[in-house]
Amino acid sequence: MDAANEGAKKSNGLTIGILPTSDKSSISKFVDLPIITSLGNARNSINVLSSDVVIACGVGTGTISEIALALKSDKNVILLNDDKECQSLFKRLGKEKVYVAKNPEDAIKRIKSLVN
Known part of the structure; x- marks a missing residue:
């Protein structure tokens, strides 16, 4: 971070x-x-609920927890990683709420389209 x-x-x-x-x-x-x-890992709820959009980089357990919380909270999630299994799982769970960014610039462009 x-x-x-x-x-x-x-x-x-x-x-x-x-x-x-x-x-x-x-x-x-x-x-x-x-x-x-x-709060330890419970702070993930604060991270997610305080966000308009959640960007996930990597596939550690904390990141996966935040993605799941975001989807349960009906938040948009932008995945910025190359892990095809992770992308597939979260696209299946979150459908149109999950966007796979090609690069950081693509992620920023997507954020702007979601919050404006």
Whole structure:
């Protein structure tokens, strides 16, 4: 997530970090507004419910959890990974709510079409 926050800062964006622990030493230098939760993985609900669109990079268990929560919450999901099995599963579950982006620029274009 550090790279995402760094990119947002370089584009003059406001960055928010929803942290799973109370350990402030893990806060990225690119986070403007840290939210300390001490919720562990339960913070995934905050991440998803606070979002208009969820972008998923990779296929770790935390990411998969957030994708599932997003679909259960009727949120749009943009997949930014090459894992065909993951894409197939989430496209089957989320149907038109799931979009597979070709690259980061394609993901941004899709976000703009969804939130405008």
